[in-house]
Structures are given as structure tokens and as C-alpha cells.
Amino acid sequence: MRRYKAIETICQSIGKNDAVVSSTGLISRDLLAIKDSPQNFYMVGSMGLASSIGLGLAVCQNNRRVVIIEGDGSILMNMGSMSTIAHSCPRNLLHLVLDNEAYDSSGGQPTTSKTTRLEEVARAAGYRFVRKVGSRNELRQSLTDSTNKGPAFILAKIEKDGSRNSPRVLELVEIKRRFQEWLKDTTDTKPHRNSQRAEAQKRLAVIRNDASSKHLS
Numbered sequence: 285m286r287r288y289k290a291i292e293t294i295c296q297s298i299g300k301n302d303a304v305v306s307s308t309g310l311i312s313r314d315l316l317a318i319k320d321s322p323q324n325f326y327m328v329g330s331m332g333l334a335s336s337i338g339l340g341l342a343v344c345q346n347n348r349r350v351v352i353i354e355g356d357g358s359i360l361m362n363m364g365s366m367s368t369i370a371h372s373c374p375r376n377l378l379h380l381v382l383d384n385e386a387y388d389s390s391g392g393q394p395t396t397s398k399t400t401r402l403e404e405v406a407r408a409a410g411y412r413f414v415r416k417v418g419s420r421n422e423l424r425q426s427l428t429d430s431t432n433k434g435p436a437f438i439l440a441k442i443e444k445d446g447s448r449n450s451p452r453v454l455e456l457v458e459i460k461r462r463f464q465e466w467l468k469d470t471t472d473t474k475p476h477r478n479s480q481r482a483e484a485q486k487r488l489a490v491i492r493n494d495a496s497s498k499h500l501s
């Protein structure tokens with residue numbers, strides 16, 4: 285499977301309210317080319333941070349799904365975040381790693397993911413759903429199977445192809461502003477049903493207390 289095709293498949297499963305965080309390099313460039321959207325945050329510059337940013341978002345915005353798309357080099361640089369994600373256990377988080385066993389964006393130098401089995405790391409870290417896939421069909425299936433099973437981890441083995449046909453992600457400040465605005469515009473500010481229920485129960489308890497104290501006096 286090629287990176288471009290893998291990202292195309294992932295994009296087909298992205299809902300209009302999902303937030304997407306993608307890692308530095310060709311992954312963000314391909315995502316920009318395939319489906320640029322205000323709901324995408326391209327983490328250009330600092331490799332390794334997509335998973336941490338995705339976790340923060342998922343915890344703060346638990347009414348929407350957060351999809352992280354990053355490379356093997358990126359997750360290897362910040363592997364501790366897998367433990368933090370599993371420990372925080374955000375049900376709304378999907379973590380995808382496109383593994384070409386290389387730093388493809390910076391010249392194709394090999395990473396250590398040939399020998400370090402990232403899906404086993406995810407399993408040991410405590411993700412609720414873990415799958416390793418090698419084809420578009422398997423990826424499509426695992427995207428469906430992982431629904432509502434977060435934190436979910438999908439390791440997609442892809443080819444190292446070095447293709448640089450997609451445009452660079454520029455206008456970084458504008459991308460941040462656009463993403464922040466999209467988050468604000470699409471955040472559900474209505475009180476959640478559970479908190480409405482909690483409020484109702486509190487009021488009921490006060491009424492009961494009042495009634496029983498009147499009864500006693």
C-alpha cells in the first residue's frame with residue numbers, strides 16, 4: 285500500500301465533526317492534497333508531537349472523534365505518548381501509524397520499526413483496540429471495526445516511496461487560526477444530557493431534604 289492511497293482510505297472514514305492531527309512531512313502534504321479542511325491540524329515542524337496534541341484534544345473535546353495520522357519515525361520519537369494515551373483512555377481517539385520503516389520525508393533513512401513491533405507496544409501500553417494492516421481493504425475494515433473502541437491503534441504497513449508530488453503545507457499561522465475557529469464553531473456548548481440529569485438529581489435532593497426537615501420540625 286502506498287501512503288497516498290492509505291490516506292485516501294482514511295479520509296473516506298473521516299466524519300464532518302472529527303478533528304484530524306497529522307504529523308510532519310509527506311503525511312501532512314498528502315493529507316492537504318487529498319482533503320484539505322479546517323478540521324485538519326497539520327503538525328508541521330516538530331516531529332513526534334501529533335500524538336500528544338491529539339490526546340490533549342481528545343480529552344478536552346470528548347464529544348468529537350480525534351484522528352491522529354503519523355509516521356513510524358514520529359511515534360518512535362515520542363513513544364511515551366502511547367502509554368499516556370492508553371492510561372488516559374479517551375474513547376474518542378483513533379491513532380493511525382503509517383509505517384514505512386523509514387524517515388521517508390527526510391531522505392528515506394531507516395527507522396527501528398522493522399524490529400520494534402509498534403502494534404505490540406500499543407497492545408502492551410493498554411489501547412483497547414489494536415490492529416496491524418497491510419492492504420487498503422484491511423485498513424478499510426479496521427477503520428470500521430475500531431468504531432467506538434477507543435483508544436484505538438491501527439498500524440498500517442506502507443511502502444517507502446519517497447513521492448513528493450503533493451504541495452508543501454504553508455501558511456502555518458492561518459492553518460492554526462482556521463483550526464481553532466473550526467473547533468470553536470463546531471463545539472457543542474449545550475449542556476450535556478448527563479450534566480442536565482445530574483443537575484435535576486441535585487435539585488431533587490434539595491427538595492427531598494427540605495421536605496424531610498419540614499416533616500421533622
Ligand SMILES: Cc1ncc(C[n+]2csc(CCOP(=O)(O)OP(=O)(O)O)c2C)c(N)n1
Binds near residue numbers: 331359
Ligand atoms: C524533532 C524533529 N526532528 C527531525 C525533523 C526532520 N524530519 C521531518 S519529517 C522527518 C521524517 C518523518 O518520518 P516518519 O514520521 O516515519 O514519516 P514519513 O516521512 O516516513 O512519512 C524528519 C526526520 C523534524 N521535523 N523534527
Ligand SMILES: [Mg+2]
Binds near residue numbers: 386
Ligand atoms: Mg516513516
